Amino acid sequence: MQKVDVLVLGATGYTGQLIVEYLEKHPSRHTFTLGIGGRSFSKLQKLSEDLSLSSSVSIYPFDISDFGSVTQVVQKARVVINCIGPFWKWSTPIVRACAQYNVHYVDTTGEPWWIKDLIRNYDYQAMKTNTIIIPASGFDSVP
Numbered sequence: 001m002q003k004v005d006v007l008v009l010g011a012t013g014y015t016g017q018l019i020v021e022y023l024e025k026h027p028s029r030h031t032f033t034l035g036i037g038g039r040s041f042s043k044l045q046k047l048s049e050d051l052s053l054s055s056s057v058s059i060y061p062f063d064i065s066d067f068g069s070v071t072q073v074v075q076k077a078r079v080v081i082n083c084i085g086p087f088w089k090w091s092t093p094i095v096r097a098c099a100q101y102n103v104h105y106v107d108t109t110g111e112p113w114w115i116k117d118l119i120r121n122y123d124y125q126a127m128k129t130n131t132i133i134i135p136a137s138g139f140d141s142v143p
Contacts, residue, residue, distance in 0.1 A: 003033075003075075003076055003077055003078050004033040004034060004035035004058050004076060004077050004078070005032035005033045005034070005077070005078050005079065006023060006032055006033070006034050006035070006077065006078070006079050006081060007034075007035040007036070007037055007060065007073070007074075007076065007077035007079070007080050007081070008020050008023070008034070008035070008036050008037065008081045008083065009037045009038065009073070009080055009081070009082045009083060009084055009094065010037075010038060010082060010083035010084035010085070011036035011037060011038050011044060011047060011083070012036075012038045012040070012043045012044060012046075012047050013038075013083050013084070013085075015083045015108055015138065016036075016038070016083035017047065017051070019081055019083065020034075020036055020047065020051060020053070021051050024051060024053055024054065024057070029054075033056065033058070034053075034054075034056075034057050034058070035057065035058035035059070035060055035076065035077060036048070036053075036057060036058070036059055036060065037059075037060040037061070037062055037073050038061065038062075039061065039062070039063070039064060040061060041059065041061040044059045044060075044061060045059060058076070060073045060076060064084060064090050064093070064094075067093050067096075067097070070093045070094055070097050071097045071100075071101070074094060074097040074098055074101060074103050075097075075101050075103065077103055078103065078104065079103065079104040079105070079106065080094065080098055080103055080104070080105050080106070081106050081107070082094050082095075082105065082106070082107040082108075083107070083108055085108075085109065085111075086111065087107060087109040087111050087114050087135075088111050088113070088114040088117075091107065091109070091114075092114075092117075092118070092121075095118055095122050095133060095135075096121075096122060096125075098126075098131060098133065099122040099125040099126040099129060099131050099133060100125060100129065101129070102129040102130060102131050103131065104131060104132045104133075104134075105131070105132070105133045105134065105135075106134045106135075106137045107134070107135050107136070107137065107138075108136070108137060108138035109135050109136050110136065112136075114135075115135045115136060118133065118135055
């Protein structure tokens with residue numbers, strides 16, 4: 001299985017779109033592979049067209065409410081940038097899968113109570129798998 005270097009989940013949301021656009025235009029873009037993920041294939045495809053993404057950008061629709069689907073999409077990446085909020089409601093399975101399968105994780109949460117839960121529940125697993133988990137890297141990016 002070929003993994004993408006960076007996978008943006010929640011790519012069609014406000015913050016996700018900004019991140020995808022930034023990564024696609026990055027001067028070092030030729031040095032990493034990129035994927036976009038979300039609930040709707042048609043919305044992901046439209047985002048790809050609207051931002052004129054390279055044909056090399058992979059599209060990954062998945063069901064956030066199904067851990068098997070989350071696990072499958074997470075395993076397609078080396079690093080996940082997660083923009084799916086509210087994080088306390090939707091993103092715990094993503095962190096769990098990342099910690100379990102050694103996929104590095106970054107998000108933009110502004111939910112400190114959820115971060116506390118992540119540390120308590122997934123720090124040890126992430127340590128065992130040499131996985132880096134970085135919540136709140138953008139600390140609540142709201143339009």
